[in-house]
Amino acid sequence: MNSALLTDLYxxxxxxxxHDRGMNGTAVFEFFVRKMPEHRNFLLAAGLExxxxxLETLRFTEQELDWLAGCGRFGRGFVDSxxxxxxxxxxxxMAEGTPFFPDEPILRVAAPLPQAxxxxxxxxxxxxxxxxxxxxxxxxxxxxxxxxxxDFGLRRAHGAEAGLHSAxxxxxxxxxxxxxxxxxxxxxxxxxxxMAHSYIQAHxxxxxxxxxxxxxxxxxxxxxxxxxxxxxAARRLAPLARRLAGEGIAVNAVRIDSGDLAAHxxxxxxxxxxxxxxxxxxxxxxxxxEYRVRDLVAGGAPIEGFGVGTRMNTSADAxxxxxxxxxxxxxxxxxxxxxxxxxxxxxxxxxxxxxxQDGRLAGDLLTSADxxxxxxxxxxxxxxxxxxxxxxxxxxxxxxxxLAELARLPDALxxxxxxxxxxxxxxxxxxxxxxxxxxxxxxx
Amino acid sequence: MNSALLTDLYxxxxxxxxHDRGMNGTAVFEFFVRKMPEHRNFLLAAGLExxxxxLETLRFTEQELDWLAGCGRFGRGFVDSxxxxxxxxxxxxMAEGTPFFPDEPILRVAAPLPQAxxxxxxxxxxxxxxxxxxxxxxxxxxxxxxxxxxDFGLRRAHGAEAGLHSAxxxxxxxxxxxxxxxxxxxxxxxxxxxMAHSYIQAHxxxxxxxxxxxxxxxxxxxxxxxxxxxxxAARRLAPLARRLAGEGIAVNAVRIDSGDLAAHxxxxxxxxxxxxxxxxxxxxxxxxxEYRVRDLVAGGAPIEGFGVGTRMNTSADAxxxxxxxxxxxxxxxxxxxxxxxxxxxxxxxxxxxxxxQDGRLAGDLLTSADxxxxxxxxxxxxxxxxxxxxxxxxxxxxxxxxLAELARLPDALxxxxxxxxxxxxxxxxxxxxxxxxxxxxxxx
Numbered sequence: 001m002n003s004a005l006l007t008d009l010y011x012x013x014x015x016x017x018x019h020d021r022g023m024n025g026t027a028v029f030e031f032f033v034r035k036m037p038e039h040r041n042f043l044l045a046a047g048l049e050x051x052x053x054x055l056e057t058l059r060f061t062e063q064e065l066d067w068l069a070g071c072g073r074f075g076r077g078f079v080d081s082x083x084x085x086x087x088x089x090x091x092x093x094m095a096e097g098t099p100f101f102p103d104e105p106i107l108r109v110a111a112p113l114p115q116a117x118x119x120x121x122x123x124x125x126x127x128x129x130x131x132x133x134x135x136x137x138x139x140x141x142x143x144x145x146x147x148x149x150x151d152f153g154l155r156r157a158h159g160a161e162a163g164l165h166s167a168x169x170x171x172x173x174x175x176x177x178x179x180x181x182x183x184x185x186x187x188x189x190x191x192x193x194x195m196a197h198s199y200i201q202a203h204x205x206x207x208x209x210x211x212x213x214x215x216x217x218x219x220x221x222x223x224x225x226x227x228x229x230x231x232x233a234a235r236r237l238a239p240l241a242r243r244l245a246g247e248g249i250a251v252n253a254v255r256i257d258s259g260d261l262a263a264h265x266x267x268x269x270x271x272x273x274x275x276x277x278x279x280x281x282x283x284x285x286x287x288x289x290e291y292r293v294r295d296l297v298a299g300g301a302p303i304e305g306f307g308v309g310t311r312m313n314t315s316a317d318a319x320x321x322x323x324x325x326x327x328x329x330x331x332x333x334x335x336x337x338x339x340x341x342x343x344x345x346x347x348x349x350x351x352x353x354x355x356x357q358d359g360r361l362a363g364d365l366l367t368s369a370d371x372x373x374x375x376x377x378x379x380x381x382x383x384x385x386x387x388x389x390x391x392x393x394x395x396x397x398x399x400x401x402x403l404a405e406l407a408r409l410p411d412a413l414x415x416x417x418x419x420x421x422x423x424x425x426x427x428x429x430x431x432x433x434x435x436x437x438x439x440x441x442x443x444x
Numbered sequence: 445m446n447s448a449l450l451t452d453l454y455x456x457x458x459x460x461x462x463h464d465r466g467m468n469g470t471a472v473f474e475f476f477v478r479k480m481p482e483h484r485n486f487l488l489a490a491g492l493e494x495x496x497x498x499l500e501t502l503r504f505t506e507q508e509l510d511w512l513a514g515c516g517r518f519g520r521g522f523v524d525s526x527x528x529x530x531x532x533x534x535x536x537x538m539a540e541g542t543p544f545f546p547d548e549p550i551l552r553v554a555a556p557l558p559q560a561x562x563x564x565x566x567x568x569x570x571x572x573x574x575x576x577x578x579x580x581x582x583x584x585x586x587x588x589x590x591x592x593x594x595d596f597g598l599r600r601a602h603g604a605e606a607g608l609h610s611a612x613x614x615x616x617x618x619x620x621x622x623x624x625x626x627x628x629x630x631x632x633x634x635x636x637x638x639m640a641h642s643y644i645q646a647h648x649x650x651x652x653x654x655x656x657x658x659x660x661x662x663x664x665x666x667x668x669x670x671x672x673x674x675x676x677a678a679r680r681l682a683p684l685a686r687r688l689a690g691e692g693i694a695v696n697a698v699r700i701d702s703g704d705l706a707a708h709x710x711x712x713x714x715x716x717x718x719x720x721x722x723x724x725x726x727x728x729x730x731x732x733x734e735y736r737v738r739d740l741v742a743g744g745a746p747i748e749g750f751g752v753g754t755r756m757n758t759s760a761d762a763x764x765x766x767x768x769x770x771x772x773x774x775x776x777x778x779x780x781x782x783x784x785x786x787x788x789x790x791x792x793x794x795x796x797x798x799x800x801q802d803g804r805l806a807g808d809l810l811t812s813a814d815x816x817x818x819x820x821x822x823x824x825x826x827x828x829x830x831x832x833x834x835x836x837x838x839x840x841x842x843x844x845x846x847l848a849e850l851a852r853l854p855d856a857l858x859x860x861x862x863x864x865x866x867x868x869x870x871x872x873x874x875x876x877x878x879x880x881x882x883x884x885x886x887x888x
Contacts, residue, residue, distance in 0.1 A: 001445060001604040005626040008598060009637030012625065017660040023646065067629045073664075113646060120640070124599040125607060154452060155568040156764045159605030160445040163569060181456065182449040185511045193453030196564070198771035199461070201779040202471065202557060216461040220517075226783050259784040310764045319763040320600045320754045327642035335645040339670050340703040 001161055002053070004060045004085075005067075007121040012074065015114045019078040025331035026089075027113040028348055029120065030105035031127055032326075037318035041413040042422065044138050044402060045094040045106045046169045047130030049392040051123055052383060055087040058119065087115050091383035094351070096393075097134075097172055097402030098378060099409060101424050103366055104351045106131075108379060113330065120325045128323050129162060132315045133169035136290070138406055140308055141174035142414050143294035148305030150192040151178035152285055153313030166313040172398050174406065179307070187395045192307075194220075194255070200227040207236055214240075214249050222253040222283060225268070230256055234268040238275030253281040253305070261286065262301040269302040281305065289316070290416055336437050345430055346437045350377035360410050367427035445605055446497070448504045448529075449511075451565040456518065459558045463522040469775035470533075471557040472792055473564065474549035475571055476770075481762035485857040486866065488582050488846060489538040489550045490613045491574030493836040495567055496827055499531040502563065531559050535827035538795070540837075541578075541616055541846030542822060543853060545868050547810055548795045550575075552823060557774065564769045572767050573606060576759045577613035580734070582850055584752055585618035586858050587738035592749030594636040595622035596729055597757025610757040616842050618850065623751070631839045636751075638664075638699070644671040651680055658684075658693050666697040666727060669712070674700055678712040682719030697725040697749070705730065706745040713746035725749065733760070734860055780881050789874055790881045794821035804854050811871035 018024065033043060060068075060082045069079045089111020100106050107127065109116050140149060151170045154163035167183030177190035184191040195213055203209035206228060214221045225233035234254065241251045254272075256264045261284045272280050284296070285307030293306050310316065326344045327335050334347035350372035356362040369377075382389055393401075412419035462468065477487060504512075504526045513523045533555020544550050551571065553560050584593060595614045598607035611627030621634035628635040639657055647653035650672060658665045669677035678698065685695045698716075700708045705728045716724050728740070729751030737750050754760065770788045771779050778791035794816035800806040813821075826833055837845075856863035 003626050005629055006598070006604055006607065007625055008596070008623040009625050009628070009635045010623065010639055010643075011637075013638055013657075013661060014640065014643045017643070017656050020660045021656055027642075027646065029642070064629070071628075071635075073635075073661075117640075117642060120642075121599045122604075125601065125603065128600055129602045152452070154450070155565045156572055156767075157569065158573045158602035158758070158763075159569065159609055160450055160566075161603030161605045163450065165603055179452040179454065181451055181453050182447050184453070184515075185449055185508070191453045191515075191517075193455075194457055195454055196458065196561070197781045197783065198471075198473070198561060198564075199454075199458045201771045201781060202467065202774045212461050212465055213457075216464045217457060217517075228782055257783065258786050314602070314758075314763040316763050319602075319758040319760050323600075327645045330646045337641045337645060338672055339641065339701065342702050 002057060002122070003064065004058055004118070005064050007118060011118045011121060012068070014117055016074055016078050018114045018117070019081055024112050024114065026110055027116040027327060028108065028110045028329035029116050029325050030328050030349060031107040031123060032105045032324065033102050033131070034322040034324060034342070036102050036421070037321060039317050039418070040135055041415070041419045042099040042101065042135065042409060043131050044134040044173055045098045045100055045131065046096050046134040046172055047127045047165070048093050048096050048107065048382070050126045050130070050165070051107065052091065052388055052392060054122055054126065055091065055119065055383065056386065056388065058085070058087045060085065085115065085118070086386060087111065087119065088386040089115055089383070090381065090385070092379040092381045094378045095380070095401060096398045097405055099361070099405055100351070100378075101364060101422050103345065103424060103426070104364065105349050105379065108348060110348075124323060124325050128321050130165050130169040132318065132321055133166045133313060134173040134402070136312050136315045137170035137173035137175055138402070139290040139416060140293055140312060142406060143290045143416060144297050144306060147297065147303075148283070149175045150305065150307045151175055151180065151309065151313070152307035153309035154180045156310040157313040162313065168395065170312060172395060172402055174399065174403050189395070194222040195224050197224065197227045200224065206233060207240055210237070211240060211244070214244050214251060218249040221249070221251050222255055223251060224257065225254045226256050226258045226264070230259065230264045231267050231271060234271040235275070237272070238277055241277055241280065251277070251280055253283050255283045255285060255307075257286045261303070262296055262299050265301045265303045283307065285309070287311070294416060333440070334433055334437050336434060338438070345426065345434060347430070347433050349430065350379055352377055355408070359408060361408050361422070363423035363425065365425050365427050366430060368429045368433055371427060371429040446501060446566070447508065448502055448562070449508050451562060455562045455565060456512070458561055460518055460522050462558045462561070463525055468556045468558065470554055471560040471771060472552065472554045472773035473560050473769050474772050474793060475551040475567060476549045476768065477546050477575070478766040478768060478786070480546050480865070481765060483761050483862070484579055485859070485863045486543040486545065486579065486853060487575050488578040488617055489542045489544055489575065490540050490578040490616055491571045491609070492537050492540050492551065492826070494570045494574070494609070495551065496535065496832055496836060498566055498570065499535065499563065499827065500830065500832065502529070502531045504529065529559065529562070530830060531555065531563065532830040533559055533827070534825065534829070536823040536825045538822045539824070539845060540842045541849055543805070543849055544795070544822075545808060545866050547789065547868060547870070548808065549793050549823065552792060568767060568769050572765050574609050574613040576762065576765055577610045577757060578617040578846070580756050580759045581614035581617035581619055582846070583734040583860060584737055584756060586850060587734045587860060588741050588750060591741065591747075592727070593619045594749065594751045595619055595624065595753065595757070596751035597753035598624045600754040601757040606757065612839065614756060616839060616846055618843065618847050633839070638666040639668050641668065641671045644668065650677060651684055654681070655684060655688070658688050658695060662693040665693070665695050666699055667695060668701065669698045670700050670702045670708070674703065674708045675711050675715060678715040679719070681716070682721055685721055685724065695721070695724055697727050699727045699729060699751070701730045705747070706740055706743050709745045709747045727751065729753070731755070738860055777884070778877055778881050780878060782882070789870065789878060791874070791877050793874065794823055796821055799852070803852060805852055805866070807867035807869065809869050809871050810874060812873045812877055815871060815873040
């Protein structure tokens, strides 16, 4: 998935010019979000491990070079030069799982201009998606304290990588696991899942389907009970569950996937309790997002776990971020873009975060990296000369960090309703630098 | 991207039961969309080639089998049986590029139950996304007759595969090309793209940046003119363009990527015409979708091409489809799901399409495959016994088919406004079958 050709054509047409002109000075680019999407009070840094994997392995294959040479757009000398292209730059970044806000860079690349430019497309492609899903998943997590949360969204994620990365990003943000088997293998994410309606339908009798399943999976049986009649299935379950219990086979839970989830959960809970199955939990799924989960929790629906899919994995209410990877410095001089509505703060930046007496985040200062006290700030060097300084932390460690960070957010930001913007102050040294850059650069 | 583990855990837990019980009868599943999303009058079949690639190459690797054996959920006999699993079934499908409507299957899989079940997740994952993007891209195409349309969305697509498949789906639906280089190599999609703002910023002078670019790309130069001052750049362009023309270097176009695109385009057009550059075209990009493109076209903005990205590649106003891959028959008996709001029509189905005297689509009949006249209907057999019957057509041929099909849509459906639903009638033999199935299946 990390072909060097997974990029926009203009990266290569620009690189041809840089090659022709020998423009090989150090370029500094930063990735940041310009504007918070509606319905989000914070974002969560995510995807850094995949960016570093990409940078460490970046190279053009023989086949790709042949294709470029034959496509009629590029000179042979330039294409030949790409054979040796590796990423040899430095990267500083916020740790994955760290909350961040508009205009704050979460990744800074400093590398020879052609390298730093070429990787723009894939870096945005990797970071935007995981940031977006992690932020959405964190909202679900905050809306359902203590509940089991499982990512069910692979099928309606936008392709294979989106399915994998949304499993990763949601687990990172506090989900308990995923249905995505490959994600379980890749990142040791706990897996959940039992049966589909088709499984029930393939049997002539629903109860026989349940019994067969329990016998094949005696340790972990969750039964899907809404294929024909939810409450009816719950009622017929008790004799079967008692019979199986006698053989040491436990029915752990039932899943409801359609209809009025709160009403069905209440009815089913009562039936199970009355029938002597108080230990069988109710799990719900189907068109869930943070709002529906919050409403079910607030309404006291007796549901102990939620499968959340499509709306989270597509970040359905905000399916993209107004984000950018912008040139901030070239050949030692700070730069900025001034296009209408898209102006950027120039130079290498750092984010200094204040914590209040209560341990909660109190405000950030966006400043020039040079103006930040040495060793302070949220962006830390993670790659030097194209090599990781330390291995990326295991996802479980990232998840612990994210949960601790979510606990430090001000209460207003932890709610689902729109909160006043978290205070991010642009420091005077950075404002002065912008004025200086504007005075220097010229369109002529 | 086609790991056999790219699936939901429940597929494998069900397969364990099918293995234990010897449930290996032929299962028939169909993929269809339950409900049209808001802001869509039709959908477009897309993604079949990728589904067939997946089915033809489906297998578990040694590493995956070891992981499954060690994860503690499955019996050794079952895991061993997976080593030999191949897809040996039959597939019928609508041709890519064919418009379709709710409840109409666009893919039918008939295979031994474990195979047909296992592939559910990835089939939905592949088909949903391309269908969704193709439908969105077709709306842009219909909103901008005669205009150059280029996919610019790789960076904000949801991952690598989404970037590739949205390039494919938008080209299929009538776009002229993409910025995605890998998509160009994979499917021979025409590529477009020239320079980013960072390219201009890396130079001390915008005009020097333009000149360097033109000298490196003398045959195809599009200049991005909005980095500092759009109209100012247009004014300074004329002397440069004339000087370059004297050397046989042509400036083909300018691109505007920010601000009021209509106003800037008008100003720039006038400047270019006045300065003797009537042949230099204006190309626009930035937050475009079918509505903005339509408004720019309707307002007579002198723009000859559009770069459309994020909102199309994420299908931002409808980022998922209410779609399903459902069991319709097992072991020779038709089946249906009756869950609230999610009931399905049972059995193998066929779609018969009527065309009016004017050559436009007049209505569809959804019927049992058995009740359809032999050789008729939109679903045709494309795979038998796990092998394609013919190679998938080149994407260029699919695109021609799609454009011809879009031309046959009723005018109301070709507009962006919500049109009355296209008539899809459920035939009486299918209704009778549903009643028969309901009388037969039982939850007991």
